[in-house]
Amino acid sequence: xxxxxxxxxxxxxxxxxxxxxxxxxxxxxxxxxxxxxxxxxxxxxxxxxxxxxxxxxxxxxxxxxxxxxxxxxxxxxxxxxxxxxxxxxxxxxxxxxxxxxxxxxxxxxxxxxxxxxxxxx
Numbered sequence: 768x769x770x771x772x773x774x775x776x777x778x779x780x781x782x783x784x785x786x787x788x789x790x791x792x793x794x795x796x797x798x799x800x801x802x803x804x805x806x807x808x809x810x811x812x813x814x815x816x817x818x819x820x821x822x823x824x825x826x827x828x829x830x831x832x833x834x835x836x837x838x839x840x841x842x843x844x845x846x847x848x849x850x851x852x853x854x855x856x857x858x859x860x861x862x863x864x865x866x867x868x869x870x871x872x873x874x875x876x877x878x879x880x881x882x883x884x885x886x887x888x
Contacts, residue, residue, distance in 0.1 A: 772807075772814040773834050775879040776826025780806065783817045786854050786876050790847065794838075826877060833872075833880040840885055841869050847883040848873060856881075864888050 777783040784806050788798065791808055796815065800807040804819040815834070820826050838844055845862050848871035852858060859880055860872035869888035873881050 770813065772809075772816065774805075774816040774818050775828075775834070775875070775877065776820050777817045777877050778819075778826050779876065780804070780817065780819055782876055786856070787815075787817060789854050790850055794847075828874075828878040828880065833882055835882040835884060838883060838885050840887055844869055844871050844883045844885055847871070851875070851881070 775783075784801065787806075787808065791797075795810050796808040797810065798806065799809045799814070800816075804821070805816055806818075807814050807816040809815065836847070838847065841862075848858070848862050851873040854876075856873045856875050857878075858872070859874055860870070862869065862871035864870075867888070868884045868886050870882055870884035873883075875881060
């Protein structure tokens with residue numbers, strides 16, 4: 768078994784799509800669906816999505832919930848962390864070595880927590 772998709776809720780789909788379009792620019796994730804309440808980006812390994820909640824209640828970020836994106840270099844961790852901040856995200860941990868991995872943490876515009884990391888440290 769392997770995980771193949773992850774979804775974050777959003778309260779402003781237009782802003783969230785713009786954030787992730789810019790964040791994923793130059794990465795190996797391409798937009799594969801943008802219709803109705805959901806937008807998906809993916810590659811052959813997995814799919815990431817943002818969605819307006821199906822139950823029509825406000826989206827909320829989970830305390831302790833986090834999505835990790837593995838990249839292949841320290842430079843990419845730094846670039847993605849800085850890009851997320853430039854796009855209006857908030858830092859949750861500057862880039863550095865943690866648990867034998869080089870990682871950095873941010874929150875997106877809906878306060879969902881994201882980790883960018885590489886084991887090539």
